C-alpha cells in the first residue's frame with residue numbers, strides 16, 4: 178500500500194532551519210510542459226496542494242525566466258494557510274516583461290536576478306528598487322549562466338535559508354547538477370505528452386553505474402505518484 182499522507186511527505190523538512198528542495202510535476206514520459214510551454218495542469222489537485230504546502234514552508238521560491246514568461250505565475254500560497262515566500266526570478270538577459278504578475282501584484286517581495294550585462298532599468302545601477310516590493314539584483318554570469326551557489330549565497334545573506342527551486346526543468350537541473358538540492362520532489366502524472374519541455378536534464382553518462390540512485394519515498398497523491406528523492410543519501 179503506497180502512503181497518501183501529505184504530513185509524511187513534509188516530515189523531513191518541518192523544523193529544518195536550512196534546506197533546498199527542488200520540485201517538478203511531469204508526465205510519464207518526463208515532460209513538464211508542451212513544446213509551446215503549456216503546463217496547466219499536468220498534475221491533479223492533491224499534487225497542487227503539495228506544491229502550495231511546499232511554498233508555505235519555504236522563505237524563497239526560485240523560478241527560471243522560461244517559467245515566468247510561459248506561465249506568468251504568482252508563486253503565492255493559496256490552497257493552504259501560510260505565508261507567501263519571497264519570489265525569485267532568474268533572468269540573466271533581463272528579457273522578462275516587467276508587467277508579469279510577480280513584478281506587479283505586490284503579493285510578496287520579489288527579487289529579479291539579472292546578469293551584470295543585462296540592460297539596466299536605471300543606467301549604471303547595480304541594485305535598483307522598482308515597483309514597491311521588487312528589487313533587481315545583478316549577478317555575474319559565466320558560460321553556464323549564474324552559478325547556483327551564488328544565488329543561494331545571495332538568498333542566505335538575506336536570511337532566506339529554506340529554499341524551493343520550483344522550476345522549470347532547466348533551473349532545477351542546474352541546482353541538481355551543482356549538488357545543491359537536499360531533496361527533489363518529482364510528481365508523475367499518468368499522461369503521455371510525447372514531446373515538449375523536459376524535466377531533469379543532466380550531462381551524459383556512459384554507463385548506468387554513473388546514474389544517480391538516491392534513496393526515495395513514494396506517495397500516492399490522487400492519481401499522481403510522488404517520488405521524494407533524498408539527494409543527501411547518495412553521500413552516505
Ligand SMILES: NC(=O)c1ccc[n+]([C@@H]2O[C@H](COP(=O)([O-])OP(=O)(O)OC[C@H]3O[C@@H](n4cnc5c(N)ncnc54)[C@H](OP(=O)(O)O)[C@@H]3O)[C@@H](O)[C@H]2O)c1
Nearest residue numbers: 202210214216241242243244247322323344345346347348
Ligand atoms: N510541471 C512543472 O512542475 C513546471 C514547473 C515550472 C515550470 N513549468 C513549465 O516549464 C516551462 C519552463 O521550463 P524551462 O525548463 O523551459 O525553463 P525555466 O527553467 O523556467 O527557465 C530557464 C531559463 O531561466 C534562466 N535560468 C535558469 N537558471 C539559470 C542559471 N543558473 N543561470 C542563468 N540563467 C538561468 C535562463 O534564462 P534565459 O533563457 O534568458 O537564458 C534559462 O534559459 C514552462 O512551459 C512552464 O510552464 C513546469
